[in-house]
Amino acid sequence: MSELAPPIASAPVSEGAALIDERLLRIGQDGDVRLVCGRCASCGAESFPQAAVCASCLSQDIEPFELAGPGTLYAYSIVHQAPRHWDVPYAVGYVDFPGGLRVFGHIAGPFEKLSIGKTVELKLGKLGARPDGTPLSSYVFAVKE
Amino acid sequence: MREVNVIGVGLTPFGKFPEKTLGEIGWPAVRQAVIEAEIDPKSIGAVYCGTGLGGMLAGQRVMKHLGITGMPIVNVENACSSSSSALRQGWMAVASGCHDIVVVLGVEKLTKFGGGTLPLEAEDWEVMQGMIMPALYAMRAQRYMHEYGLTIEQLSDVSVKAHNHGALNPHAQIRKRVTREEVMNSRPVADPFTLWHCCPTGDGAAAVVLADAATARRLGSRKPVRVAASEVTSGIYTNGFRELTWAELTARGAKHAYEMAGIGPEDIDVAEIHDAFTIAELMYYEAFGFCERGTGYQLLSSGRTSLGGDIVVNPSGGLLSRGHPIGATGVAQAVEIVWQLRGDAGEHQVEGAKVGLTHATGGGVAGYDHGACSIHVFTR
Numbered sequence: 001m002s003e004l005a006p007p008i009a010s011a012p013v014s015e016g017a018a019l020i021d022e023r024l025l026r027i028g029q030d031g032d033v034r035l036v037c038g039r040c041a042s043c044g045a046e047s048f049p050q051a052a053v054c055a056s057c058l059s060q061d062i063e064p065f066e067l068a069g070p071g072t073l074y075a076y077s078i079v080h081q082a083p084r085h086w087d088v089p090y091a092v093g094y095v096d097f098p099g100g101l102r103v104f105g106h107i108a109g110p111f112e113k114l115s116i117g118k119t120v121e122l123k124l125g126k127l128g129a130r131p132d133g134t135p136l137s138s139y140v141f142a143v144k145e
Numbered sequence: 146m147r148e149v150n151v152i153g154v155g156l157t158p159f160g161k162f163p164e165k166t167l168g169e170i171g172w173p174a175v176r177q178a179v180i181e182a183e184i185d186p187k188s189i190g191a192v193y194c195g196t197g198l199g200g201m202l203a204g205q206r207v208m209k210h211l212g213i214t215g216m217p218i219v220n221v222e223n224a225c226s227s228s229s230s231a232l233r234q235g236w237m238a239v240a241s242g243c244h245d246i247v248v249v250l251g252v253e254k255l256t257k258f259g260g261g262t263l264p265l266e267a268e269d270w271e272v273m274q275g276m277i278m279p280a281l282y283a284m285r286a287q288r289y290m291h292e293y294g295l296t297i298e299q300l301s302d303v304s305v306k307a308h309n310h311g312a313l314n315p316h317a318q319i320r321k322r323v324t325r326e327e328v329m330n331s332r333p334v335a336d337p338f339t340l341w342h343c344c345p346t347g348d349g350a351a352a353v354v355l356a357d358a359a360t361a362r363r364l365g366s367r368k369p370v371r372v373a374a375s376e377v378t379s380g381i382y383t384n385g386f387r388e389l390t391w392a393e394l395t396a397r398g399a400k401h402a403y404e405m406a407g408i409g410p411e412d413i414d415v416a417e418i419h420d421a422f423t424i425a426e427l428m429y430y431e432a433f434g435f436c437e438r439g440t441g442y443q444l445l446s447s448g449r450t451s452l453g454g455d456i457v458v459n460p461s462g463g464l465l466s467r468g469h470p471i472g473a474t475g476v477a478q479a480v481e482i483v484w485q486l487r488g489d490a491g492e493h494q495v496e497g498a499k500v501g502l503t504h505a506t507g508g509g510v511a512g513y514d515h516g517a518c519s520i521h522v523f524t525r
Contacts, residue, residue: 020273047384049270055382075291075389077283080333082275083261089333092275094284100385104271104511116291127275138274 017126017135024049025122025139026066033122033139034066037101048101067103070121070144071095074102078111085136086128095120095141108142119144146240148358150369151523153182154480159318159349159468163256167199171207171252174350178248179213182354183364189354190244191217193235195228195251196472197507198264203472207252207350222472224507225419226377227251228351229475229519235355236375236521245360250352251477253470263346263471263509271511278509279343279422283335285389286424290337292390293439295427297337299446301328303423304341304465306451311462313452313493316477318347318468342423344464351477368487373500374405374522380513387514392425392432395506398518399433402502406522410434413456414498415485417478419506420463429504430458457495460485471507475519478503486525500524 019025026034038050042059048067053060076093079086091107091114106127107114125140155177162170171194179186192213194204204218221231228251235249258264262277269276289295305325311317328341361369378401380394387393403409410433418433420426427441435456436444444450450458461467461481464474482501484490501523508515 021270024270055384074386075284075288077280077287077338078333078336079275079277079280079283080335081262081279082277083264086275090275092280092284094389096386102385102387104276105274116288 017137018130020127020136020138027124032068033124034068035103035122035139037065037067038062039065046099046101048103067097067101068122069097070119071097071103071141073114073116073118073120073141075116076107076114085130090127093141106138106140108140113143147242149236149239149355149372150358150361150366151353151372151479151483152356152361152364152366152369153178153184153354154483155181155352156316156477156480157350158316159347159470159473159477161256162254162348165254165348166206167203167252167254168206168210170254170348171250171350172210174352175207175248175250176211178352178354182366184246184354186211186213188246189213189216189248190246191219191238192248192250193219193221193231195221195223195231195475196253197222197224197227198255199253199472203252204250207250223377223517223519224509225421225469225471226475226505226507226517226519227472229478229503229505229521230377230517232353232475232479232521233375233377233519236372239355239357246354246356248352248354249476250350251473251475252350253472254348255346255470256348260346265509269509269511276511277335279335279338281508282422282424283338285428286337286422288389289424289428295442297329298325299442300337300342300423301325302445303420303426304328306445307420307459307463307465310452310460310493311466314462314467315491317462317466318345319462319466338422344421344469347468347470349468349470349473349477351473351480353476353479353483368525370483370486371524372521373408373524374402374520376402376405376521377517377519379517380515382512384512390428391438392428392514394514394518395429395432395504398520402520402522406524408500408522412500413502414500415457415460415482415495416502416504417459417461417463417481418504420459420465421469423465426458426463433502452493452495460490460493460495475503475505478505479521479523482523486523
């Protein structure tokens with residue numbers, strides 16, 4: 001736990017913006033984004049989001065670890081019609097990380113660069129807004145140049 | 146286990162009925178099934194009602210209109226396989242000897258949400274990050290196209306075939322033929338899907354009456370249809386790698402259902418499968434063993450799964466054309482197959498059909514292929 005960067009909790013990630021779920025990520029001093037994952041101390045099974053109980057052996061002894069990437073884009077889609085709190089169009093995809101975890105999330109544009117198998121890295125992005133207008137942010141995948 | 150027969154069926158045309166309550170949508174289907182079965186309503190041992198988003202006590206809200214109450218009414222939720230899972234519960238109740246006659250219904254009113262994509266569980270972490278059902282199936286399609294070279298033109302043909310069938314079905318929500326070009330040029334939803342690649346949301350209800358074979362004979366039931374297999378299973382959770390191009394859950398369920406019925410894929414004459422989005426139909430051809438992996442489009446283009454073929458898939462128009470009021474779909478599929486096996490399907494009849502299959506999957510939870518899958522085999 002001590003190796004983790006301080007949690008940003010519900011602090012705004014940029015002026016007026018809020019994270020969709022602050023438990024899922026850490027933002028380092030230099031602004032790099034990492035995912036907060038879990039590793040079972042008993043059997044080694046990994047989880048994202050960090051599990052409270054191991055889905056492989058039922059242990060509750062789960063240690064957090066940070067996943068920095070990069071990962072590989074397994075599949076994606078550009079979404080044109082979605083619930084109104086999202087900025088459309090947006091791209092989403094599944095990214096496979098070394099170690100075996102698969103993570104779903106938004107993908108940063110431009111969409112023309114997207115193709116299956118691309119290497120992606122983690123960044124922070126604005127994805128939509130709450131009904132009250134507060135911008136919503138989360139980790140996003142960005143195609144590595 | 147006792148042999149279970151379907152002795153009566155009812156189905157409302159699917160569509161958008163925002164002015165009706167869930168109960169008002171549901172009762173005509175149950176009434177039709179009970180009258181067709183020629184049973185005394187007092188002989189109904191239990192009612193199993195599937196609904197995905199209908200809310201509390203959906204079955205009671207339907208049955209009170211008919212005054213058929215006082216017996217156990219059990220409501221079953223398994224997303225899009227809600228009423229097929231209810232059918233499994235009804236089958237178990239009759240097969241086990243617990244009840245001689247039960248009613249199974251599916252009912253849904255999606256217009257209460259005012260349109261748009263199906264509302265998923267907001268606490269699911271993928272949903273919180275922007276997952277919607279069209280995107281999930283769209284990713285399957287993108288990956289399938291990447292691995293097998295399927296083109297968007299080919300994928301669009303699934304919708305063309307579905308609407309060719311649905312145009313003949315008076316119960317279908319969309320009774321309009323479309324061309325490949327119309328499918329491709331409709332408004333984008335989630336690439337590669339345009340609107341015509343996606344099933345419409347709507348309202349509807351379906352019902353069946355089940356009885357054990359001895360009771361069916363005693364009642365003198367005309368054209369009873371036998372339930373040869375009744376199967377429900379769940380997805381296998383993982384937060385790691387999962388192949389999006391292989392419908393593992395359906396393939397596993399199909400294997401069980403075939404074993405239970407003592408048949409194989411080559412014995413199926415007609416099937417109603419869960420074509421919520423175009424790619425699903427091709428993937429399910431493969432999962433059911435109708436063709437080899439990666440060859441779903443070749444099977445479609447051969448015409449074998451179209452009316453006139455030897456393994457007709459979704460003669461009703463499927464979810465793409467008949468519509469998909471999610472909790473009603475499973476029993477609606479069963480009603481369709483019963484009509485097909487009795488020779489009562491009308492313009493979209495599959496000539497001489499003797500063995501039919503239904504299949505509904507329910508998804509939308511992170512870490513699963515789908516959450517639930519229910520498969521039934523019917524014979525005459």
